[in-house]
Amino acid sequence: MKMEEQPQTRSMPGWQRALNALALPVLALFSALLLSAIFILGSDPVVLTAYAKFLSDPGAALGISWKTIVDAYHALFIGALGDPAVVSKELSEYFATGDTKDLTLAFYPITESLVTATPYIFAGLAVALGFKCGLFNIGAEGQIYVGAATAAFVGYSVEGLPWVIHMPLTFLAGTLAGAVWAGLAGFLKAVRGAHEVINTMMLNYVAFNLVHFLLNGPMKRGGATGHIPISRNILESAYFPAVFPEPLRFHFGFFVALLVAVGVWWFLWKTTLGFEIRTVGANPRAGRYAGINISRNFILAMALSGALAAMAGAGEVMGLNHNLAEGFSPGYGFDSIALAMLGGGHPLGVVLAALLFGTLRAGATKMQSLAGIPIDIISIVQAFVIMFVAAPKIIRWVYRLKGEGGFETVLMRGWGG
Amino acid sequence: MPPILELDGITKRFPGVLANDHICLTLESGEIHALLGENGAGKTTLMNILYGLYHPDGGRILVRGKEVKIDTPNEAIRLGIGMVHQHFMLVPPFTVTENVMLGVETIKNGLFLDRESVAARIREISQQYGIQIEPGAYVKDLSVGAQQRVEIVKILYRQADILILDEPTAVLTPQEVEDLFQVIRELVARGVSVIFISHKLKEVMSIADRITVLRDGRVVGTTRPAETSPAALAQMMVGREVILTVDKKPAQPGDVVLDVNDLQVFDDRQQVKVEGVSLQVRAGEILGIAGVQGNGQTEFVEALTGLRAVAGGTVRILGRETTRASPRRILETGVAHVPEDRQRDGLVLTYSVADNLALNTYYLPPFASGIQLHERAIFASAGELVKQFDIRTPSIQTLVSSLSGGNQQKVIVAREFARPIKLLIASQPTRGLDVGSIEYIHQRLVEKRDQGCAILLVSPELDEIMSLSDRIAVMYRGKIMDTLPAEQATLEKLGLLMAGVQPEG
């Protein structure tokens, strides 16, 4: 993705530039939610029945549509951020009595959003870093699983280490595994010209099967009941500690993610290695001409991307689940594609978009139980988000926006590598 | 009889540019009318309007006295207008027949392509006009001259009688140019009218019946070859007196800097492109490589600069072997490279001027220590270079894509010349630039030579090669035909060598 501002926006005052940069993603998200509402309505029998009688009673049809949408998105909002009424009530109660028990519960939804945002930050950074080198890593999901599996293994099998050693070791092991996993796709592209989109996708399937095998074989928890295969629990010395007392699940991993985001920003814009990666992404021929080793950068960028994605998996194991279970990631890796694009490929944008996506998914979980709307609706929202962000022309045309601001994705053309 | 074609007050605006400003032009039946002008004078724009690729913002087009509206190439073809584009519009993996029939396919059995009957018709045309062409050959295997003939046959096949040739000689050897002129004269004799677009004075003088000169999108004047001279035309083209020669002192060659021995290079399709090339360039001299484009120059330069693997032979720079060295190691031995396609190879268009100026030194002190970049040093150096090389840019933070072609080339020149270099490899350094920028680049090259730098200049423009080089090597099909001292190199001699013919004596 091209992050450098267009000449037109250069001359604008800072606040206006910031506003301009925000307008597109905000409108993209808004439009995506709007379009997705159609699918909620279209698959709701009550609404459809009302529309069958549209001619005789249009008011009822429209009314019920409105109610369905409002209910759905209201459930989403409450689920993601908490009920404002409850929060303010519990806050005043806390100030009156000093009792934290109910207050914690009131804050549960918003901390859940942050908990969900954590893997999103890692995975979003992974995809964004790939973009910077002109690589499209759609294999973050598989890398998450590989990272989680490795972290889980190191987490439970290495015994007797103090926390200061075991925790980082576990995290690094998972990260390294992801780097090797995705690095393979980078290697195949650099040396054989095999397109990373297909290879990272294929590696996803390999990873899922590998984890399935591990959980039913070598890593299977003895005497486990229940139908989802699960590994042993990792030792406490490998935990990302929780920040608040139970039942809040918000953990230390969130801050690690923020730190990593700063690191990625520094790496991409303030180091020679980042300069090389960005140059290869922007114009590989010019990069080669300038003496940059393209193959090495493809492999490096892909490995780093895989490492970041694997951090998401390791973080989930270490901070949240404390074990490896099949299907523990509801698709963080796939979601991160839309997320990285919404964030404009910039670490700051990624963090903001991850917070948003964390909120969305946490809310959508609630929406599923309250309004009966399957959580997969957020995939539909994502598809539209990607479309609007990748073709800002559509948004500009719909909302009659002026200017060329925003970003345009520079990915490699064709299959040749 | 009205003129076969008349353009009346054609105007075309692009964002920020007035490409054509009230252009009037008439083409008489059976005439060769040359359209002369610098790069960017608006010639190609005008012809694209005539061919229905652009739509004019104002003005009228009359064909055979009737006003017409040409919205699509289809419409142009229907009116009998055919165009040979500067970059050929041929599909390389198709045969000649397939290329000719594309768009006006003949069908047999209601469904299938009738290649045979089209091939027969091509043979007819080829005999009628004396154009040699093999219908079954694949275009990708044809020489540039033969591809051009395919383009002409394509137009004749569509029975066009107005032929537009856009810079048709740019890619031809002098002898091939003669062949082309022969064909053009034959066409005119059979009633075709020709618009011949060029920026080369001599050619225009030799082929045209009338010459119209364009400058900055406006018609400067129309004249006949008999009534003008190359110098007068040049002045019309540029708007001031042009120094056609470069002022330079005799060379004082020093030690050998570049030593190439029996070099062999393949292209991407594993075809031999450079075969047994040996040459030397000494400090303080310019060695020009002449030759029609596509004779291995690109691959040769890529091999020298480490961008392409060497299949055989050796390259030594300053006595050190660099045959299999990486591009970076070669840069570090003191080699500068001005690439032939600046936007594709030489610049990152989405980067600022400053970042482009640091594109191959970003990792060295003072720009970096370890892996940490020092932006302040990069900016400071960029500011210096912008001043020193007179790069016209609003700021060093401006994206290089928003600069003009000449200023983009200056960014490359500044970047390459600012380093302590011993060898400069310049590939078509003035391609597509205006006269002012060409003069500037030429002066800088000579200056660098006088400072003791060895220069390898590759250019298909014979004028450029002849005016700058101290010695001239001619490349043909991957081989060096001969190397001549500049004072012995005449246009005729070079022309023959470029066509692969060893001149007598």
Add this chain to the structure above:
Amino acid sequence: MAAITQTLGAGVGALAQRRRGILYALAGIAIIVFFSRDVTPEQLATLGLNTTRSVQLLKLPDIVVPVLPVVWLFGALVFGMGLWELARGFRRPAWLLGVTSFAFLATFLVWAARGTSFSLIGILSASLQLATPILLGALSGVLCERSAVINIAIEGMMLGAAFTSVFVANVTGSVMLGLVAALLTGALLAAWHAVMSIEFKMNQIISGTVINIFATGLTNFLNQRIMQEYTQFNNEMTFPFISQMFPELGRLPILGALLFDQSPIVWLALILLVVVQVALFHTRWGLRTRAVGEHPRAADTLGINVFRVRYVNVILGGMLAGLAGAYFTLGSVGRFDKLMTSGRGFIALAAMIFGNWTPIGAFASSLIFGFADALQVKLQILIGQVNIPSEFLVMLPYIVTMIALAGMVGRVNMPAADGEPYEKQ
């Protein structure tokens, strides 16, 4: 980009060739070493040529082969080809990989059946079945990419079409209407892809990803909302097999099981293969399509509407992908299942690339993928023999895909303008 990596990676042709030769020679040795394991010298493998399903006209004797000699034969073949590549070089290295893949899989099969019997006809028949959606997907890719639009959304189109075909077939009670719905779904998603990538000039890979994510999300969403709530919409609906319509054909030995114990969609795919191959190279449409894919500006200057050609091809391609999707349901299991295409759309793309952008080539590589896929299905019964966890067998097609992509050196037929949006002047 192709140019860069080629000069980078392949290095000089001769060097790459030498490396390739050594690699294949080693592969030959590996085949011998690996598949000689656990084999006693006189052990035989029985490959069945009869099916149990239909009553055959005559019963053929089964093929009984000694395991070790077969292992040695195929190992030596690959080893010899490696040496030949090393010494003289093959003109089309893709063939080398193709033959090696085949040799590997065949040897594997014989080895797996050592000391027991295994239905060869069963696995071949299954290969053709499993190759069918890959072939259709690859043809879809050929149509799109020959006009220079990359279609990475084949997976999504298949999935969407698989859903609607079952839904419509159940609602209307007509399998045929289900098929029509599948075609329409493919066309609709393709039209969306076309608008994004042609009209709005969006990066085609991203545009395809939009479709993939959308189709995944929507089918999951609707599956949960409709199929699981109202199970009457997800009843088994399939086309009858050819052998059910014409029982005589089904009784033919070998052919009966191989070609006629198949869904009509298999036949349709084979017919479409021939049609696309001929049309692409011998009709006006094909000539224009290829011109647009190679040099759109040239086509434009000759009065060909580049955009229209691309729209038509992408939408036709979408219909082929839709047909592939219908095969998963109406042609095979008859019900929709969440994410049932499991990456076959991507494998189809790999088959297209490996098949050098030609329908015939795509067919050949689809068969290899189909065979790899069939292996994992059929070998489940020999699991004790093979001693490989089933998960690894499931991985096989994906790994074969990666190897095929990595081995693809030729790439001579890739349309020159592939992936580039066309800007009218």
